[in-house]
Amino acid sequence: MIKVDQLSRSFGSITAVDNISFEAAKGEVLGFLGPNGAGKTTAMRMLACFLSPDRGTASVCGHDIRRRPIRVRRSLGYLAENAPAYDEMTVGSFLNFVCDARQVNGKDRRDAIDRVVGLCAIDSVYHQSIETLSKGYRRRVGLAQALVADPPVLILDEPTDGLDPNQKHDVRQLIRRMAPGKCTIVSTHILEEVEAVCTRMIVISDGRIMVDSTPAKLKAEYNAGLDEIFRKITRHKGG
Amino acid sequence: MNGFLAVCKRELKSYFATPVAYVFLVIFLFFSGYLTFKAKFYEIGRADMSLFFRNLPLLFVFMVPSAAMRLWSEERRTGSIELLITLPITVPQAVLGKFVAAWIFMGIALVLTFPMPITVCYLGDPDMGLIVTGYMGSFLMAGGFLAVGCFFSALSKSQVISFILAVVACAVLVSAGLPTTLDYLGTFLPPALVEVVEGMSFQSHFESIQRGMIQFKDLSYFVLLIIGWIAASCIILDERKAA
Numbered sequence: 305m306i307k308v309d310q311l312s313r314s315f316g317s318i319t320a321v322d323n324i325s326f327e328a329a330k331g332e333v334l335g336f337l338g339p340n341g342a343g344k345t346t347a348m349r350m351l352a353c354f355l356s357p358d359r360g361t362a363s364v365c366g367h368d369i370r371r372r373p374i375r376v377r378r379s380l381g382y383l384a385e386n387a388p389a390y391d392e393m394t395v396g397s398f399l400n401f402v403c404d405a406r407q408v409n410g411k412d413r414r415d416a417i418d419r420v421v422g423l424c425a426i427d428s429v430y431h432q433s434i435e436t437l438s439k440g441y442r443r444r445v446g447l448a449q450a451l452v453a454d455p456p457v458l459i460l461d462e463p464t465d466g467l468d469p470n471q472k473h474d475v476r477q478l479i480r481r482m483a484p485g486k487c488t489i490v491s492t493h494i495l496e497e498v499e500a501v502c503t504r505m506i507v508i509s510d511g512r513i514m515v516d517s518t519p520a521k522l523k524a525e526y527n528a529g530l531d532e533i534f535r536k537i538t539r540h541k542g543g
Numbered sequence: 544m545n546g547f548l549a550v551c552k553r554e555l556k557s558y559f560a561t562p563v564a565y566v567f568l569v570i571f572l573f574f575s576g577y578l579t580f581k582a583k584f585y586e587i588g589r590a591d592m593s594l595f596f597r598n599l600p601l602l603f604v605f606m607v608p609s610a611a612m613r614l615w616s617e618e619r620r621t622g623s624i625e626l627l628i629t630l631p632i633t634v635p636q637a638v639l640g641k642f643v644a645a646w647i648f649m650g651i652a653l654v655l656t657f658p659m660p661i662t663v664c665y666l667g668d669p670d671m672g673l674i675v676t677g678y679m680g681s682f683l684m685a686g687g688f689l690a691v692g693c694f695f696s697a698l699s700k701s702q703v704i705s706f707i708l709a710v711v712a713c714a715v716l717v718s719a720g721l722p723t724t725l726d727y728l729g730t731f732l733p734p735a736l737v738e739v740v741e742g743m744s745f746q747s748h749f750e751s752i753q754r755g756m757i758q759f760k761d762l763s764y765f766v767l768l769i770i771g772w773i774a775a776s777c778i779i780l781d782e783r784k785a786a
Binding site: 352373374384388390397404405406407 | 548549552
């Protein structure tokens with residue numbers, strides 16, 4: 305469902321993403337791992353058509369990100385880092401706006417909103433304005449907007465960052481529950497998250513893919529915990 | 544509902560969800576009335592709205608950029624632009640949606656000056672055609688100012704910087720057509736160039752419409768101005784959305 309082909313992007317003299325290629329299929333939860341500044345967010349932004357690549361391309365559900373950005377965006381739900389939203393809006397009006405933009409109307413809209421409100425457990429804050437929400441609720445509202453049109457592909461940039469342990473657990477459960485019907489990419493630098501939700505992991509450092517494997521295989525190969533493996537891979541490269 | 548309508552609806556609602564709309568409307572209505580009456584509205588003994596329309600460009604120079612400055616600066620500062628541009632909405636749809644919402648808001652502000660024409664009608668028998676063309680010209684001029692403000696809002700994350708740059712640009716576009724500026728330019732520029740400067744100013748085109756003459760050149764000036772600045776906003780935003 306996702307095919308990335310030699311994708312690269314630089315900002316001035318800094319190469320944020322350097323020639324990465326991978327594929328992900330339906331049912332997979334792909335963990336995008338790496339230290340801060342490794343290029344995870346840039347890669348995800350390119351997949352979500354927020355940034356255009358300098359070289360290479362990618363396709364989401366068969367739509368090329370360079371030639372068919374609108375179709376790509378229609379096929380994916382994207383939760384950006386820090387879950388940006390319109391603070392002055394209530395949760396309900398925000399979800400309705402996303403439905404407007406995604407052209408989910410009538411009964412489908414009512415059903416979709418009811419579904420995500422239940423799924424993300426935001427019914428108690430539905431009429432509250434977003435600026436008054438805690439970080440946990442804010443992120444759940446971000447997840448709800450990504451899920452509202454039930455897209456086949458989900459791209460979640462650090463979905464549990466800043467959440468308390470209970471909230472982290474809930475979000476991971478949610479991702480696991482939805483995983484079989486979707487292709488999901490989750491970026492994180494929390495290794496326990498990879499073990500908890502991911503069926504496959506890609507370690508990215510200095511914009512390059514260092515490892516593309518499953519958590520179990522990697523642990524067997526290195527005979528160590530993910531923490532140690534992560535340090536070995538990313539520090540080795542960083543010198 | 545397509546992307547344009549979705550953005551336009553959200554933006555228009557957001558004006559009224561925050562105190563922005565109410566503060567803007569109160570200040571705009573107060574000063575539009577104050578400047579008119581200060582210019583001896585009663586003393587001239589004529590039932591028309593020329594004094595009201597004459598002050599609008601000056602008022603718009605400050606007021607319209609204040610309504611436009613948040614259009615993109617805020618989206619970029621809070622990061623919500625990443626949400627907006629990753630929804631199935633193109634950059635031109637988003638820019639136009641926001642611009643039209645702000646234009647409708649300015650239209651609402653102009654409609655709320657209705658006590659002024661009612662007063663004039665009560666006091667005498669004004670030429671309604673002149674009032675209608677005056678409002679039309681004002682609405683077009685507000686669109687032009689907004690397009691300028693939209694561009695500078697896309698240029699900077701800071702609302703203050705966007706506001707200042709837009710005020711300067713709008714002031715230049717207005718003052719270029721004032722008789723004092725043209726007289727001064729006439730002292731060292733050839734008449735043909737002075738005419739070009741005058742043709743590029745809001746002032747002459749607005750005055751011409753306000754006098755009841757709806758000419759193709761005036762309408763096309765505002766339309767081209769709006770299209771030009773909006774297109775420039777789209778280009779800038781596409782380049783700098785992630786900056």
